Amino acid sequence: MSTSSLRTLGLARLSAGGAAVWGAIALLLLVAFAVEPGLFVDQFVGGLVYGMTLVLIALGLSIILGLLGIVNFAHGALFMLGAYFTYQLMALWGLSFWIALVVAPLLVGLVGVAMERLVLQWLYDEPPLAGLLAAFGLALMIQEATRAIWGDTPLSVVTPAVLAQSADLAVTTVARVRLFSVVVAALVILAVYLLIERTDFGLSVRAGVQDREMAGFLGIDMPRRFVLMFFLGAVIAGIGGVLQGTAVGMNPTMGQQYIIITFVVVVVGGIGSLFGSVVAGLLIGEAVFLTPLVLRSLADVTGIGALAVPGIGGLVPYLVMILVLLVRPRGLYGQEGFME
Amino acid sequence: MSDDVDPRSAALGTEGLSKHFGGIVAVDEVDLAVPAGELRAIIGPNGAGKTTLFNVVTHALAPTSGSVYLGGEDITDVPQERRPHLGLARSFQSNELFAELSVLENVRVIAQTAAAGTFSFSLLGDGRSVRAEAARDILARVGLSEHAATEATNLSHGDQRRLGIAMAVATEPSVLLLDEPTSGMGPGESRETVELVQSLQDDLGLTVLMIEHDMEIVLSVSDRITVLNRGSVLATGTPDEIQGDDDVQDAYLGGVREEL
């Protein structure tokens, strides 16, 4: 999240082995594109949408982890609430998508604040395990409450007319709502970056991440910033939920599914690095969608049918994490000594 | 002034031992040779690298360069957890304890480790009775018998410091590193603790290195004193030699003489 972590980006630190790996990956992607260009672009956009959604959840998770040392397992539940609030506003109350896009995240933000004030704030000075467990319980409660209120069956909302059509990308067509999701997510990420890196508020938060007590000695009211950052993290996850709910739909286990992958993203990106979360989110999003395609193309080209493992996409994030952590124990951009 | 013993045959020796953190040199080319049975005080201003030296000697931190010798053996590459089994033990500057275990259990777990090795599959028997006698003896030695059943975290500060010494002794060491054993104690308590260290040394035939800031104690009990300043050895000598050394007065005692 700091300027120094931005500086660590760059190919300079790529070793020869790393270059070979990236070269091989590029080659495989080319093969896949050559075999089925339409499907490739389709899957690429799918990976982008998925990756952006992961990033939106990961940002809040990463901020809260960095600032408060709390592993907020309930953050996925906030994402889910974003989707269900959208359903409530659009399908049940008949409001427009644009109102939902603004109101639902704000409501999620309030839930986040309630969570922080009622439960998590009491656990800041406890060992990290306590916060993790409490958040775990909160996630369970929100999930069950969601089932109780909106039912077990998957729900969806009607996509607004402007976004319902398809956009022509030469080799394939893509639903506009997916491109819209990518654009909104990118804007949110940019806004978070500017807030953290360019504003005095962001400066005080960055200081707080490094040394909470010293920031307090300089006259910064850290508890108030904790609440604000919790609100902000929840709002961002809520935006992700609105986009996901509109584009794909929702069900009561989506929070749980997403939070686990999002942790993978945060760990792969390096705990404490917002920039790492963005990179890892996009990387894992694309890997999930493109790996099956690449393997299938490879199976076609080589004639070895066994290469096309069905359902491998779901496993890819975990394999990526195991590999990354065994090679780079702190993830891609993790800081030394953080959460170890 | 320096050590006149060969570090490779001393009870504890270092050669060119250094530790860098990024650009900061915390321990700088330290040569030490502590003969068996000596009580060596390590002194120096805050930030001189005394605790880092202990960390590097015990391999809690890997040295950047240099060698460590224990009783004539080169132990530079021996992992940290092996070293107590070779006879090198330490206590900590802060009160490091197994907080929720009883005082007796704190010592017993270590006595058991000393007897069984860095790892042992002893799955039979009651862990609370194995080596309990040895542990009780050590507690008696350091005067903690009456607190044997107390949870370690509930001990007073001074008793926690003593427990730290007891735990180090439980590893059955030949060389004992004590990091400010009297810190946070009043003069009476400090005196008792130092007497305890001396009696342990005599009874168990230990070589002791002790980081200590109380000059009165240092001058009265140590055989020799090593002065560290900004990571390197400024001087080594008997208390008299150190007291008469101008460099030491300048660096450690903050140039008071110059002001006077």
Next chain:
Amino acid sequence: MSLLEVRDLDAGYETGQVLFGVDLDVERDEVVSLLGRNGAGKTTTMRSIVGADEPTVRGGSITFDGHDLLATEAHDIPRLGLSLVPEARRCFGDLTVTENIRLAAHHATNPRDVAAMFERFPELDDMRDRPARHMSGGEQQMLAIARSLVTNPQMILLDEPCEGLAPYIVRRIEDIIHEISENEGVTILLVEQNVAVALATADRHYLIDEGHIVDEVTTERLREDETLRQRYLGV
């Protein structure tokens, strides 16, 4: 009334009480030192004054410029004009020099000009955009002082500013202490183990030992009385 008044302060940690009835006063425009050995209670006193979570204050009172500090939130204390330069400096390592100073200025009621701090500390001028973690100990100490001074404080608490620094930097810091107290009218409470620094900078000295203020002496007396130094400071 003194600018800072500490009365009968009892404070400690979970493990036990550290301060026992500490009394000290710092008058406006004074430089006062608090001297004592490791573990005597110097930093505990400082942390009690600035309202840190730990130690817990169990009794007594702390008043600054008429305000009851024990009833003030820690983050409101700097706005009263009392600023801390903590032990080990605690610059924000990932933030640049400018960011460190700007941060402090932003949270002060009546801050000084950030750019003026670079004139005040020319050694920082060359490294405005350098993350603090890549600075030497002496440079970080300058930054910590600049960060405090930019808030335009009435009083600065300096906790072991010379710890682990080379002699020529110690001289420089002594000079800075003189300048900010004499030219800029900032009152200073200095915590030190290094008697020479205290002798060179402070007007008056409190000696603390085992959580008790055992003596209050003039610079003259501290310079001359070797037994006093021996007894409480180990020099």
Next chain:
Amino acid sequence: MSRDSTAGVLERVGAIDLGVWQVPLGLLAVAVLLRPVVSHDLMLGYPQVASSFLIWMIIVASFNLLMGYTGLISFGHAMFMGIGTYSVAIALSSLAVPFLLAAPLGILFSAGVAYLIGRLIAHKGEIYFAMLTLAFAKSAHFVANYNPGGLTGGTTGLADGTTPAWIETSRGFTYVVLGGFRIDWYWAVAAVFVVGLLLLWQLVRSPFGRTLVAVRENEALARSMGVNVRRYKVWAFTFAAAFAALGGVLLEINNQGATLSELSIVTSGNIIIMAVLGGANYFFGPLAGVFVWMFVEEYLTDFHTLVLPLTEVPLLRIELTGVLAYWQFFLGLLFVVAVLVSPREGVLGLAKATVARLSARIRGESE
């Protein structure tokens, strides 16, 4: 209130101190009393679930060897249980290996997998360790779902031919038939439960187990005092997996087959919740956690209508089916409260402290 001081209070108020017999007698009491208690009309009213209670107690207690004693949090503990379940199911359905051979092999296999994974990850920091166990558990789930060679049955799991010939079921009850004898399945489980948990207890009270506690309390100190922390963690992980697999093996017969849910992350999460809910600080904590969890699940999902003030005089009828189907909400709430009060004490710790305080008051001791 910490363990030792709780015990101290209990001793002071004259609670029965059974010394070394406390745990064996306690386990025996659980095994003997559990079924009559849950099948009592005021409780669940039917005995069939009692064997599941015992099996989950073994599994969650095995997890607590990691969390409570070694201080390792695994997010993938269900994997090791599931390996036991699947090993037996595969052996019976596809390989024609008898249960009595398949069960120990399954346990060994689970332990072996844990040992290898442990060697790879046991030294990682808390969060990294948790995430890596999760990743491996996901991988195991994937493999079972992928159905390699038709062995694991994919999403449907394994049911056909997974019950040994000496297991009989009639009217919802399961029996073990040996020669001419017919033993209630519950008692077979109870026997394994008592023996298994006694072994686990011996493990935690042995010198090995006490060293694990030292590692939990202060890893750096343990290392500097000559303890090979990493190896102790690896073996704690291995033993925990073996005991989890023991539970998994029993679960295979109990549920007559293997399903994907036995390998799922949700199950791993439930195991954590049960352990914490019960009280990770106590040997009997996980047992209490399982009891609360399963009792609430069975009881509340069965509970439909609340009639006030009396069934005979229905002034007010509250339809609760809709609310109580979401029993996990209330467990989540209980869990959050338990963590807020004290993360390692759980309901057992709270109960002990309450009992101690009450009896102290009864005896007129001032606090």
